[in-house]
Amino acid sequence: MSLLLQFAAYFAACSLALVQADKSVFEPADFDVAAALGNYGVNTSAIASLEISKEQSTESACLAACGTLTSVFGSHRVLAENTPAYNNFTGSFWSAQQEEVKPRCVFKPAKNTDVSVIVLLSRLTGCPFAARSGGHAAFAGASSSPGGITIWFKDLNEVTLNGDKSVASVEPGNVWGQVYKALEPYGLATLGGRASDIGVGGLTTGGGISYYSNEYGWVLDNVESFEVVTASGQIVTASETKYSDLYWALRGGGNNLGLVTKFNLYTIPSPMMRGGARIFTQDHFSDVLGAFVKVVHDAPRDPYAQYYIAFVSAKGANIASAELTYSKDVADPAIFKPFRSIPAVSDTTSSKTLIEQCDEINSLNPIGLREVYWTVAVQLNEEFANWAVDYFFSVLPQVSHVKGINPALIYQAVTEPMLKNMTKYGGNALGLDPAKGPVHLMHISCWWADTFDDKTIYKFVNDFWDTVIAKAKDMGIYNRWIYMNYASEFQDVIASYGDENKDRLQSVAGKYDPKAVYQTLQPGYFKLNRVPAVFPY
Numbered sequence: 001m002s003l004l005l006q007f008a009a010y011f012a013a014c015s016l017a018l019v020q021a022d023k024s025v026f027e028p029a030d031f032d033v034a035a036a037l038g039n040y041g042v043n044t045s046a047i048a049s050l051e052i053s054k055e056q057s058t059e060s061a062c063l064a065a066c067g068t069l070t071s072v073f074g075s076h077r078v079l080a081e082n083t084p085a086y087n088n089f090t091g092s093f094w095s096a097q098q099e100e101v102k103p104r105c106v107f108k109p110a111k112n113t114d115v116s117v118i119v120l121l122s123r124l125t126g127c128p129f130a131a132r133s134g135g136h137a138a139f140a141g142a143s144s145s146p147g148g149i150t151i152w153f154k155d156l157n158e159v160t161l162n163g164d165k166s167v168a169s170v171e172p173g174n175v176w177g178q179v180y181k182a183l184e185p186y187g188l189a190t191l192g193g194r195a196s197d198i199g200v201g202g203l204t205t206g207g208g209i210s211y212y213s214n215e216y217g218w219v220l221d222n223v224e225s226f227e228v229v230t231a232s233g234q235i236v237t238a239s240e241t242k243y244s245d246l247y248w249a250l251r252g253g254g255n256n257l258g259l260v261t262k263f264n265l266y267t268i269p270s271p272m273m274r275g276g277a278r279i280f281t282q283d284h285f286s287d288v289l290g291a292f293v294k295v296v297h298d299a300p301r302d303p304y305a306q307y308y309i310a311f312v313s314a315k316g317a318n319i320a321s322a323e324l325t326y327s328k329d330v331a332d333p334a335i336f337k338p339f340r341s342i343p344a345v346s347d348t349t350s351s352k353t354l355i356e357q358c359d360e361i362n363s364l365n366p367i368g369l370r371e372v373y374w375t376v377a378v379q380l381n382e383e384f385a386n387w388a389v390d391y392f393f394s395v396l397p398q399v400s401h402v403k404g405i406n407p408a409l410i411y412q413a414v415t416e417p418m419l420k421n422m423t424k425y426g427g428n429a430l431g432l433d434p435a436k437g438p439v440h441l442m443h444i445s446c447w448w449a450d451t452f453d454d455k456t457i458y459k460f461v462n463d464f465w466d467t468v469i470a471k472a473k474d475m476g477i478y479n480r481w482i483y484m485n486y487a488s489e490f491q492d493v494i495a496s497y498g499d500e501n502k503d504r505l506q507s508v509a510g511k512y513d514p515k516a517v518y519q520t521l522q523p524g525y526f527k528l529n530r531v532p533a534v535f536p537y
């Protein structure tokens with residue numbers, strides 16, 4: 001071959017490579033935000049409020065962004081500060097910490113492209129945003145943006161079934177109670193939350209333990225596809241076969257990849273179930289923990305059972321409340337014999353619909369209190385499970401003086417069938433090893449009355465877990481994995497998924513969001529490379 005021809009072949013190969021490289025670029029380096037807004041009908045040069053915003057303070061950026069939203073969508077879609085509708089919104093978070101956050105405005109999208117517009121406007125102005133589904137994340141800024149724009153999905157609340165009813169398309173303004181109500185007439189449900197007011201958005205992108213999880217896996221393992229607004233405003237549907245890297249990353253990656261505007265969830269039959277709490281006194285705790293360990297080990301033999309045990313102090317007495325559910329209407333399933341053979345103070349178990357069960361759990365979780373969730377995982381071990389409960393009750397008097405306090409240590413498990421089901425559809429991002437089960441998932445849930453006591457509580461819970469982790473490490477049973485939906489703002493959830501999954505999440509985010517919009521302009525909640533807050537005490 002002549003030199004000239006070789007060159008020609010070389011250049012042809014190069015330009016081919018360039019074309020291919022271009023195709024794999026999701027957002028080009030010269031992406032034009034204003035032009036993209038134009039494609040959604042927002043002419044930035046015609047909007048006066050945008051002119052003042054060039055690289056000024058966050059405050060002026062957000063005034064410009066909120067003003068623009070109002071002129072494009074109208075004031076019924078953009079709640080301004082100090083209006084009754086705005087106050088209604090801020091007053092309706094589960095935790096007081098989130099209620100205290102004051103966004104510059106609250107935007108209520110009516111369709112998925114409205115979400116594209118707000119993300120692009122945030123990019124154009126530099127005004128930060130946060131997004132709220134059910135608003136049950138506990139810590140400040142998780143789903144409301146201080147001084148920025150909070151996107152409230154409330155009006156994106158459709159639930160529709162596909163032709164053969166195998167998939168329900170659920171918009172992120174729904175809470176689980178609404179989803180179950182929409183599907184009940186068809187005798188169907190989806191995997192989902194266990195309390196009615198929990199949001200579809202946060203629970204699913206972070207994990208999701210359902211009453212049906214021993215049968216099918218976690219909620220994120222039962223998503224057929226996600227419709228998602230990416231950082232460039234483009235809307236794609238990510239599934240096992242299309243945008244499969246994004247599909248994987250959305251299952252555990254939280255809010256770092258995009259805003260999901262449709263969760264397409266596989267449906268399941270939903271017959272009557274059994275549920276209720278069986279309450280035990282402290283003299284039976286070791287039997288209760290023996291029953292817990294046995295039931296977890298029996299999960300592969302009976303996938304219909306689900307359970308968690310809350311250890312609490314009620315009116316001076318230490319009790320264990322075992323919430324035992326069975327996804328079929330069976331009065332005394334064999335798997336629960338170990339619990340039923342322990343004498344109980346009370347037992348509310350009865351047959352219920354899924355909705356009745358979720359309403360009951362919901363009523364135990366009032367809104368508007370100061371709240372913390374904080375979680376640690378270990379390999380299931382009965383001796384350790386007993387030790388940790390004893391230790392919890394031994395330190396509890398340290399905080400008994402705190403006004404309105406109600407701390408609970410809650411035990412659940414990531415069972416073997418759950419772990420196996422986590423390998424479905426290419427696996428999820430959580431980084432749990434299916435060979436290393438069952439996992440004992442512990443969390444502290446605590447509410448209290450006054451801001452004044454925040455430090456006391458955070459320090460108490462932090463110290464408790466420090467000791468528990470040290471003991472678990474000593475026994476060789478510590479599991480670094482942290483469950484996002486139960487994590488405190490001081491925990492590095494993404495790092496806990498392991499280096500490989502963290503790197504993979506970062507590379508997927510780099511592909512679909514090369515300017516890291518979802519990590520910088522949406523600073524709240526668990527980010528790929530940092531904790532939400534550094535423990536200050």
Ligand SMILES: Cc1cc2nc3c(=O)[nH]c(=O)nc-3n(C[C@H](O)[C@H](O)[C@H](O)COP(=O)(O)OP(=O)(O)OC[C@H]3O[C@@H](n4cnc5c(N)ncnc54)[C@H](O)[C@@H]3O)c2cc1C
Nearest residue numbers: 133134135136137143172194199201202203208209260525
């Ligand atoms: C009373 C109670 C009961 C619970 N029960 C369960 C249970 O049964 N099983 C379980 O696994 N967990 C449970 N949890 C934990 C629960 O999963 C988390 O609190 C979860 O974050 C709640 O989701 P949300 O949509 O209500 O929260 P939000 O505060 O609205 O959102 C949490 C995070 O998710 C992001 N997000 C929300 N929607 C989207 C979206 N569409 N796209 C991208 N990101 C989004 C938000 O921006 C925010 O960062 C419970 C919590 C409480 C308080």
Ligand SMILES: *[C@@H]1O[C@H](CO)[C@@H](O)[C@H](O)[C@H]1NC(C)=O
Nearest residue numbers: 038041042043044045046047
């Ligand atoms: C956008 O607005 C400017 C200023 O009002 C106007 O000159 C321009 O024609 C508009 N562009 C489009 C595409 O409507």
Ligand SMILES: *[C@@H]1O[C@H](CO)[C@@H](O)[C@H](O)[C@H]1NC(C)=O
Nearest residue numbers: 083084085086087088089092
């Ligand atoms: C505030 O919330 C209540 C209860 O949900 C509702 O009835 C009322 O209409 C709301 N007010 C405004 C101004 O949105």
Ligand SMILES: *[C@@H]1O[C@H](CO)[C@@H](O)[C@H](O)[C@H]1NC(C)=O
Nearest residue numbers: 214215216303417420421424
């Ligand atoms: C999911 O769990 C069920 C019930 O325990 C089990 O039969 C099934 O094989 C699991 N699925 C996978 C993919 O492992």
